[in-house]
Structures are given as structure tokens and as C-alpha cells.
Amino acid sequence: MMKEHNPGNYPVPMSFPVMVFWTGLIGGLFWGLIGCLASYLSFTEIRPNVILEPWAIGNWKYEWLGTLISIILIGICSVVAAFIYYAVLRKFTGFWFGMGYGILLFLVVFFVLNPLFPGMKPIFDLNRDTLITSVCIYIVYGIFIGYSINYEYQNSNEQENEEAT
Known part of the structure; x- marks a missing residue:
């Protein structure tokens, strides 16, 4: 196995797909928590737990464990959304x-x-507060995913161009 040249012992940057994975996961977890906070503060009628309703049986999905698992599932779904953004935009x-x-x-x-x-x-049938809060969370989530991926893509292209010259 060849060791990558690393002058000055700087940390080796992550590969682009790994960065997309972490961006998606952290974005989903963070904005899932913000959505949970918004429902707790009654800004929205929709709790993160709705993601479990079609698949989980029992009332545990409406308690703290269900909320935690829901936020983790939102993070996993967000990884998929981040890779879709990466592939298309x-x-x-x-x-x-x-x-x-x-x-x-x-x-x-x-x-x-x-x-x-x-x-x-x-x-x-949703109230205005729920719609406004949800749209805002999705918009800021999209900006987070999009800007993060785009910034890294542009940065890696600039580094490749500098190395080529």
C-alpha cells in the first residue's frame, strides 16, 4: 500500500463521498433535532416520530426512545438526500x-x-405555523446540504487545478 505524500504532516483530507456522507448525516441529525424542538415548542404539529408510524408497532414510538430513533432515521434518510444532491447538483x-x-x-x-x-x-389541513416552520426547516436544510457539498466540490476542483499547473 502506497503512502500518500503529505508535506508538513497536515491531516489528509476526507474523500469526497465520505464528506457527503458526513454532511448528510450531521445535517439530518441537526435539523431533525431542530424539528423536534419546533414540535416541542408548538411551532409545528409534526413530530419526527411520524417516520416510525408506518413500520413500528406500539406506543414506544411516541416516547423519548421513538423520538431518538426517529431522529437517527432522519439522519440516515438525509445521507441519501445528500448523495442525490451530490449526483445531480x-x-x-x-x-x-x-x-x-x-x-x-x-x-x-x-x-x-x-x-x-x-x-x-x-x-x-395543516395549520399555517406548521407549514411555515416546515418550509423554513427544509429550506435551511437544503442550503446546508447544497452549500456544503458545492463548497467542497469547488474547493477540490481548485486544488486539482493548482496541482496540475
């Missing part, structure tokens, strides 16, 4: 694409996937 600059991606994810969850979650009312 990584080359586009600016935060607008991340914002649009967040809005797209909101529309997919609230229109397409809504029937999977029995604890989530149809979008037109």
Missing part, C-alpha cells in the same frame, strides 16, 4: 440551488410521501 454554484433542493424535498415529503405517514395530515 454539485456543480452548480450559489445557495439558490440548495434552497430549491430544500423546497423540492418539502414538496416530495408533504405531497408524494404524505400518504405513507398516517400521523401527518394532508398539506391543506
